[in-house]
Amino acid sequence: MVEHRILGPEDGELYQPQQACGDRFLVNSREWGGHFSLVEHRLPPKVLAAPVHRHTHEDEFSFILEGSVGARFGDEEVVARPGDLVFKPRDEWHTFWNAGETPARLLEIISPGGLEELFRWLDQLGGEPSPEQLEQKARPYGCSTDMDATMALIAKHGLVF
Template identity: 35%
Template sequence: MTLPIKEIVLAPGEGNHLIIGNSEVTFKVVGADTHGHLGLFENLIQPGGTAPELHIHRQMEEMFYVLEGEVEIQVGERIVQGQPGAFVLVPRNTPHTFSNRGTKPAKLLIMFCPAGEREKYFEGLAELLKEGNKPSREALVDLMRRFDQEPVT
């Protein structure tokens, strides 16, 4: 028997925070909260901040919604200059990445469906990058592959 999903109410700024390089991720909802159906994270990206390399997910869709600033989002061959209110759906197996190439901080929501334990990828990345560490390519790719993220070379 599946237990019911419990309501979650978070005020602005609430949720578990992680520092990843010079960006900050706040978990609003993780897979454990929704029986793995979805996860929703807020990402505050400083100008030139930490950004993922071009990658795909084989088991999940990913969605981006820009809240503040400007976020450059590549989905497939298309590059979108996302302003507040912009939305991008990334289907499975579609190469994508995002970055803040502007001069001001940017904030976006990132949703994963299904979520699985996607937050563990971000936790692992924060650990690899803490205190300015530069992890090996092998360590980064190993982390990516454990959480349904495959680099596109």
């Protein structure tokens, strides 16, 4: 049974590599019967959070706390600002990045939970996985990536990944 608690602004399991997406794990799905998870993403300027990808098991919702966050859905691109909620339904190709010159932060709600374990693996890896490693690790989560679309997006916006 989970007990009540308050997490402060720097509590939780935090990974913040240089010039990469940082993650602060706030709600782990394994503590809540797999129903959902909550992760804070911290993005330095012009950092791509993830390759263009889709997942078949989860819906994601990103609530923007600060900065401007670019998001791509198929061929459509949008920019979300603080207070905006971005819906990323399952089975849709998408990604997101810091579209501004200042740090960006967003809360990522994942339902059902479990996908946060893939984020944790990437954070603990300590380096960039090969496309083959990423594809192999993402497959059990119902995820696939499109590295050609990812590289085109990086070139278009001058992003770091």
